[in-house]
Each structure stands twice: as C-alpha cells, then as structure tokens.
Amino acid sequence: xxxxxxxxxRPHEVYPLGDAAACIDFGNAIDRQVNQxxxxxxRSLTEAPPPWVRNIVPxxxxxxxxxxxxxxxxxxxxxxxFAIVSRWIExxxxxxxxxxxxxxxxxxxxxCYEDPFAxxxxxxxxxxxxxxxxxxxxxxxxxxxxYMIGFLPGFPYLGDVDERIAVPxxxxxxxxxxxxxxxxxxxxxxxYPVDSPGGWQVIGRTPLALFDxxxxxxxxxxxxxxxxxxxxxxxxYHHHQRRTT
Amino acid sequence: MSITxxxxxxxxxxxxxxxxxxxHLGIGPGGPLDPFSARLGNALLGNDLFAAQLELHVPAAxxxxxxxxxxxxxxxxxxxxxxGREMPMNQPFFAQAGSSITWSGTAGGRCSYLSFIGGLxxxxxxxxxxxxxxxxxxxxxxxxxxxxxxxxxxxxxxxFRNRDTGSVLPWTAAPPPAEPTPTLLFLPGxxxxxxxxxxxxxxxxxxxxxxxxxxxxxxxxxxxxxxxxPSIQLVSSPVAAGTMQLLPNGQLIVLMADxxxxxxxxxxxxxISAQLHKLAQLPPGRNLVFAQTDLATADRIRARQDGYLLxxxxxxTFRIQTVLNDAG
Numbered sequence: 001x002x003x004x005x006x007x008x009x010r011p012h013e014v015y016p017l018g019d020a021a022a023c024i025d026f027g028n029a030i031d032r033q034v035n036q037x038x039x040x041x042x043r044s045l046t047e048a049p050p051p052w053v054r055n056i057v058p059x060x061x062x063x064x065x066x067x068x069x070x071x072x073x074x075x076x077x078x079x080x081x082f083a084i085v086s087r088w089i090e091x092x093x094x095x096x097x098x099x100x101x102x103x104x105x106x107x108x109x110x111x112c113y114e115d116p117f118a119x120x121x122x123x124x125x126x127x128x129x130x131x132x133x134x135x136x137x138x139x140x141x142x143x144x145x146x147y148m149i150g151f152l153p154g155f156p157y158l159g160d161v162d163e164r165i166a167v168p169x170x171x172x173x174x175x176x177x178x179x180x181x182x183x184x185x186x187x188x189x190x191x192y193p194v195d196s197p198g199g200w201q202v203i204g205r206t207p208l209a210l211f212d213x214x215x216x217x218x219x220x221x222x223x224x225x226x227x228x229x230x231x232x233x234x235x236x237y238h239h240h241q242r243r244t245t
Numbered sequence: 246m247s248i249t250x251x252x253x254x255x256x257x258x259x260x261x262x263x264x265x266x267x268x269h270l271g272i273g274p275g276g277p278l279d280p281f282s283a284r285l286g287n288a289l290l291g292n293d294l295f296a297a298q299l300e301l302h303v304p305a306a307x308x309x310x311x312x313x314x315x316x317x318x319x320x321x322x323x324x325x326x327x328x329g330r331e332m333p334m335n336q337p338f339f340a341q342a343g344s345s346i347t348w349s350g351t352a353g354g355r356c357s358y359l360s361f362i363g364g365l366x367x368x369x370x371x372x373x374x375x376x377x378x379x380x381x382x383x384x385x386x387x388x389x390x391x392x393x394x395x396x397x398x399x400x401x402x403x404x405f406r407n408r409d410t411g412s413v414l415p416w417t418a419a420p421p422p423a424e425p426t427p428t429l430l431f432l433p434g435x436x437x438x439x440x441x442x443x444x445x446x447x448x449x450x451x452x453x454x455x456x457x458x459x460x461x462x463x464x465x466x467x468x469x470x471x472x473x474x475p476s477i478q479l480v481s482s483p484v485a486a487g488t489m490q491l492l493p494n495g496q497l498i499v500l501m502a503d504x505x506x507x508x509x510x511x512x513x514x515x516x517i518s519a520q521l522h523k524l525a526q527l528p529p530g531r532n533l534v535f536a537q538t539d540l541a542t543a544d545r546i547r548a549r550q551d552g553y554l555l556x557x558x559x560x561x562t563f564r565i566q567t568v569l570n571d572a573g
Contacts (some may be wrong), residue, residue, distance in 0.1 A: 018485045018515030019543040022437070030480050042269070055268035057483040059507050064483035066268065067543065069518075070551040079546055090415065146485055150481055151272040152509030153380060179381075193271075194381040213370060213382035219270045 001082070014086045017064050020054075022085040023142035024063040024093075032157055034061045039224040041185035044092050051075075053084075063137050065089060106143070107227045109206050110190070111182050111183045112141075120170070124184070124201055128165055136231050137242030139160045139203065142208045144189060153194035154211040158227055158234040161187050163179050173199035182229070183184070193219070204229075207240040211230065246312040246401055248361075250394045251280040251345065254306035256461075257390040258376035258520025259367045260358075262295025267371065268483075268506045275377040278356055278461050278502050281421065281522035282320035284554050286360035289317045289337050289418055291562030295556060297374040299390075302356045305348040306390060310340040315362040315414065315565070321354025321526040327411045336417040337362075353423065354526030355375050362565065363400030377503050378461065403572040416555060416564060426452060426531075428524045430538040430546070431489060436477070436510035444471045448513070449535055453497065457529040461503040464524060466533075470495030473511055484508040487516040501523060517543040519550045 010026055017023040020021070024041070042058040045065065052075070055066040065085055072081040100195050113121060113136045125132050151157075161184055169185045169224035174197060177183070181192045183200025192198060193210035210220045221227070232240070250257075254351060260283060263276030276282035277300055284294040290540030304322050310316075317337040318325045325332045326347045332338055346359070368372035370386040380387045385394065437445070471491055484490070488500045489508035499516060501524075502509075516524060517538065527533060 016540055017435075017483060017514075018430060018432055018487050018513070018518065019485070019540060019547060021485050023483060025435070025482070028478075028480055055274065056264035057268045057506055059482045062482045065484070066265070066274075066485065069547060073548055073551075082540055082544075100486040129440050148481065148507060149269065151271065152269045152503055155271055195458065211381055213380070213387075216371075217267075217270055218272070218371070218382075223269055 002185070006213070007194065007210060010034070014089060015119065016082050019082070020069055021064045021066040022082055022089060023062055023064040024089050027061055029061045030147065031061065031172075032145060032160075038063050040096060042095055042223065044096050045089070050088065060238055063174060084127070104145075104224055104226045105222070106228065107221065107230050109208060109227055110232040110236070110240065111140075111206050111229045112232050112234055113204040114162070114234045116233075117181070118203050119181075120201040124165065124167055124203060130164065135203065136164050138165050138182075140229045140231055142228070144227045146186075146221050146223055146227060149219065149223050152193055152196055154221065155219045156162065156190055156210075156225075156227065157173040158189045159187055161189050163187070169199040169200055172203075173197055177202060180207065180245045205237070207237050207244065209244065246393050246399070247397045248313070249311055250390050250392055251309050251393045252307035253390060254301055254304050255530065256302040257306045258300050258378075259297055259374050259385055259390070259396065260300045260376065261297040261374050262365075263375050263502075264371055264373035264377070271506050271510070272380065273377070273419070273504055273506050274529040275373075275375045275503050277358065279320055279358070279522040279525040281519075281550065281572040282526075283358045285335070285418055285557075286317050286319040286358045287290065287364070288418070288554050288558035289335065290315060290360055290362045291318070291558060291565040292360065292362065292364050293402075296360070297367050298358050298360040298365060300356050300358055301348070303351060308346045309347075309357075310342060310346065311395070313340065313344050313405055314398060314400065314517060315339055315402070318357050319358050319360070319418075319420075320357040321350035321352040322357030323418075324350045324352060325359070326543055330411050331552065332411060332419070333413065335496070336419050338408060338413050338477050339408050339412045339414075341405075344410045353528075355528055358525070360453045361398040361400070363398060365535055366397040366399050371395070376479045379503055403569060405572050408439065409570075413565070421523070424523070427527070427533050428536050429520055429524060430517045430543065431514040431535050432513045432517060432538060432540060432543055434489065436479070436491070436511035437513050438515060439473065439477060439511065440473055444473065447471065452534050454532050455527045455529050456523075459529060461501055463501050463504055463505075464499045464527075466497045467497065468497065477526065479509050479510065479511060481507045481509040482512075483513065485515060487518060487521045489514040489516065499533055502526065515519055517546060519543070519547040
C-alpha cells in the first residue's frame with residue numbers, strides 16, 4: 001500500500017499544452033507502474049469532471065486535460081483558466097485513495113501469424129535469430145497492458161514486448177497496412193484498427209474489429225485494459241471473419 | 246428544408262463544434278479548420294456559434310438551395326455567386342428555393358464557410374455532425390460531400406415571396422485584416438527549453454513557409470532547420486491543435502483540426518488558439534513568422550475574440566428576429 005502511495009506521490013509537473021490544455025507529466029518513461037498511476041488518475045478525473053472539461057487523454061507517463069477556457073472565464077473569474085485546471089488536477093490527485101489496485105479487463109485476441117498476414121515475420125526471424133514458432137511463442141507468451149490509445153482511432157499501444165523480439169520500426173514505412181495487422185515497434189506491440197500507412201513490423205493479423213461506429217464505445221479497447229494474444233490458423237481466421245460479417 | 250450537392254468540390258465537409266470526450270480512444274474532437282471564420286458565419290445569422298455548417302475548400306461544390314433560406318459566406322476560400330451573381334462575403338443574403346450557389350476566384354485563403362440560418366441538421370455520430378476523415382464510419386461524419394448528397398437545415402422561414410434571391414441583410418462583419426506575412430504568436434512547448442539558444446532564436450527571427458503537405462490533420466512548414474539534441478527519446482504524449490512538432494529532419498509540423506491525439510515528436514511550441522485560424526487560411530508557399538508570447542497574453546486575446554463573437558451573435562439574433570417578424 002505504501003509502495004502505491006509513493007507512485008502516485010511521485011514527482012510530477014503540470015504544464016500548459018498550449019492555451020487550451022494542461023498536461024500532468026510523471027517523467028518520460030514506459031513503465032507499468034507509472035502508467036498505472038496515470039490511469040488511476042484518469043479514472044478519478046473522469047468520475048465527476050467539471051463542465052469545462054472537453055477531453056482527458058492519458059498517455060504512457062503523462063495525461064492532458066483539455067478545457068473550454070471561455071466557459072471557465074464565465075464561471076470562475078478569479079483566476080486564469082490554466083491555474084484553475086491545474087489546481088483541479090492536483091486536488092483530484094491528492095484526494096485519490098491508494099488502497100485498491102483496480103481490476104483491469106483482460107481481452108483475449110486471436111492472431112493469425114501465417115502468410116499473407118505476417119509480411120515481416122521472416123525478416124524478424126532472421127534478425128532475432130529465432131524461428132517463427134519461437135517468435136510466436138514469445139509474442140503470445142505474456143499479457144500486455146494498453147498503455148494508451150492514439151495514432152489512429154482505437155489503436156492500442158501495448159507493452160512490454162519480450163526484448164528478444166523487440167525490433168525497431170521498418171526503415172521504410174508501408175503505404176498500406178491492413179486493418180487488424182499486429183505489429184512490433186521496439187518494446188511496443190500494437191494493432192491497426194483501420195487500413196493505414198504505417199511503419200510497425202507486421203507479424204500477424206486479428207479478425208477482431210477494433211473499431212465499430214455502431215458500438216458504444218466505438219473502440220474494442222480502453223486505455224488500461226490488459227491484452228493477451230493467442231495463435232489461430234488461417235482457416236480459423238477466415239471462419240471468424242465469416243461469422244462476424 | 247434542404248440543400249443538394251449538384252457538383253462535388255475538392256474537399257467539402259460538414260463541421261460543427263466537434264466531438265469532445267473521445268480523445269482517450271484516439272478520436273480527436275475535430276471541427277472547423279478555421280474556427281474563427283466558422284463561428285463568425287454562425288454569429289452573423291444569430292446561430293449557435295457551433296451550429297453545423299459547410300466547410301468548402303477550393304474548388305468548392307455547386308449547391309442547389311431546395312428551400313428558401315438566409316445564408317452567409319465567411320472565411321477566405323472562393324467567392325460565392327448565387328444564380329450567377331457575385332455575393333459579398335461576411336454579409337448574410339437571401340436565397341429563394343431553386344437558386345444555385347457556385348464559386349469563383351479566391352479570397353486568398355484555403356476555405357470558406359457556408360452557414361444557414363438555424364444551422365444544418367446533418368446526421369450526427371456521438372453527439373456531433375463534424376466530419377472527420379480519419380473516422381472509419383459510414384455516413385457524412387466520415388466522408389466528404391458528394392454529388393447528390395442532400396442536407397437538411399433547421400429553420401423554416403415565413404413567406405418571403407417578395408424578397409429577391411441575393412438580397413442582402415443590412416449588416417456585415419469586418420473580416421480579419423489581411424497580413425501579407427502573418428505573425429503567429431506561440432507559447433513555448435514542453436521541449437522548447439531543450440532547443441539550443443540558436444534554434445530558439447532562429448525560430449523567431451526567420452520566416453517559415455507553408456508546404457503543399459498541409460491538410461486538415463496538419464500543416465508542414467519549411468524554414469530554417471531547427472536542431473535539437475538527437476539523444477532525446479520521447480515516449481508518446483498528448484498533443485493539441487496548434488502544437489508545433491519538431492520532425493527528425495529539423496522541420497516543423499503544426500497540428501490542425503483532425504490531428505492525432507498523441508505524438509512522440511518534441512513539442513517545441515503551441516500556436517495560441519485565437520490565432521490558429523490565420524495559419525489555417527495560408528495556402529502553400531505563403532510565409533509566416535513566429536513570435537513568442539505568454540499564457541496571460543494568449544488568454545487575453547482569446548477572451549477578446551470570444552467576447553467579440555458572442556456580442557456579434559447576440560446582436561444578429563435580435564436583428565434576424567426583427568427581419569423574420571416583419572415578414573410575418
């Protein structure tokens with residue numbers, strides 16, 4: 001319990017992200033515990049946000065609150081908008097109870113690691129001096145955390161990838177990466193929700209829809225979720241696709 | 246009550262105040278590229294400042310007005326013509342059912358806003374009609390307007406049989422003054438202090454130009470290369486409209502309405518929100534200069550702009566009501 005305390009009380013700064021957002025930063029790090037602190041703060045801030053809050057965006061080790069400055073001007077004239085927003089963030093941070101480690105949702109994600117869904121798997125195999133089966137075993141062998149969602153609607157930044165397969169982005173980004181593609185970029189792994197240009201090393205594809213405009217929320221993943229991958233065959237991939245379309 | 250797209254333009258979309266509350270899912274708020282001109286159009290008709298309207302790039306779509314309405318064109322894209330007659334910008338005018346709106350020439354910028362009395366009643370997705378081309382969704386929230394699209398507007402007007410198409414209402418707004426080389430005020434970003442003094446000075450001293458790699462997501466600028474410590478490795482963090490990101494090649498990209506929600510490039514600065522509209526209207530090749538400011542100044546300029554638009558809207562709401570009452 002005291003250990004958690006020190007995480008949330010860890011040094012941080014709150015700085016303006018332009019004149020319409022305040023960013024609280026716990027240090028430039030990809031770190032599970034720091035990110036858990038970010039998401040605890042995210043959940044606390046979203047419980048009863050003031051009317052001037054437009055967006056709250058958690059990232060790896062920082063979080064931004066976007067505010068409607070004109071609305072703040074109208075209802076709280078005693079100080080500048082940024083000062084009021086910073087004070088709100090600090091007060092929520094200070095009032096957080098640190099006893100519980102909130103349950104994360106665990107989502108199981110099927111991935112077909114076969115051709116043609118895995119255009120970079122062979123190169124990865126050469127580079128890492130591991131056969132494809134070992135790479136798949138390493139990729140499916142652990143639970144990942146959704147550190148944040150960004151880049152594209154519903155794109156999860158997942159970590160941490162086993163360092164034996166943590167290869168950097170491609171030198172030449174692809175102009176077209178298909179929706180569902182599962183990629184690796186350094187210690188991160190991620191899934192493209194929609195067709196997009198992209199530079200991550202693509203090692204497989206999931207038949208799951210990561211974005212559905214008719215769902216609420218429209219994205220499959222939420223920041224702070226846990227994800228585990230399991231391997232499926234091309235036959236199972238197509239079967240799954242047929243079932244859902 | 247509707248309008249119909251007769252001939253599609255290059256990039257014409259429906260915009261409103263945007264779609265807040267989803268950025269944690271990677272879905273930014275979006276909204277008009279030039280938020281000042283967009284609100285100015287609504288203000289001139291006494292609309293809610295964020296009522297749905299059309300953002301029309303060059304060349305703009307030809308439209309048919311299916312039912313009588315008052316409308317206004319703001320911004321700096323093309324000049325409107327109604328049934329072949331040139332209309333002023335920033336002054337509301339009347340259109341009878343069946344009239345058509347075409348466009349010609351240019352007001353020197355990138356896009357114009359066409360606003361309708363009462364606002365458009367377009368399909369919404371999660372509380373907003375704003376089109377975001379990054380959204381993989383069906384309908385007008387996820388794509389540009391095409392030939393044949395029909396968009397409904399709210400207001401049903403009393404009979405104006407004697408009013409001529411193209412007749413203007415007796416009020417107008419002064420457009421923002423044209424600056425040959427606009428000065429954009431920016432607030433230092435979190436990574437500003439990591440730039441060497443020479444790069445900080447260069448950013449304020451020399452002009453930058455807008456490249457043709459500029460769209461609703463971001464504007465790439467070309468200017469003196471800005472050097473930073475290459476050993477700085479940043480993890481992705483939140484970004485905002487107006488954020489000036491430093492790319493690895495030493496050039497800047499400024500994030501615009503449909504920007505990504507997070508980014509990993511150094512955030513060297515943020516253009517103040519009350520001036521982002523100036524950049525939004527700069528076509529490729531045009532120059533701009535940056536000048537550093539502080540948050541108190543940014544707040545003051547924004548509050549002044551917000552106050553101006555709100556006052557204008559209130560005044561026009563009253564005047565429009567008078568016009569409508571006189572007709573009835």
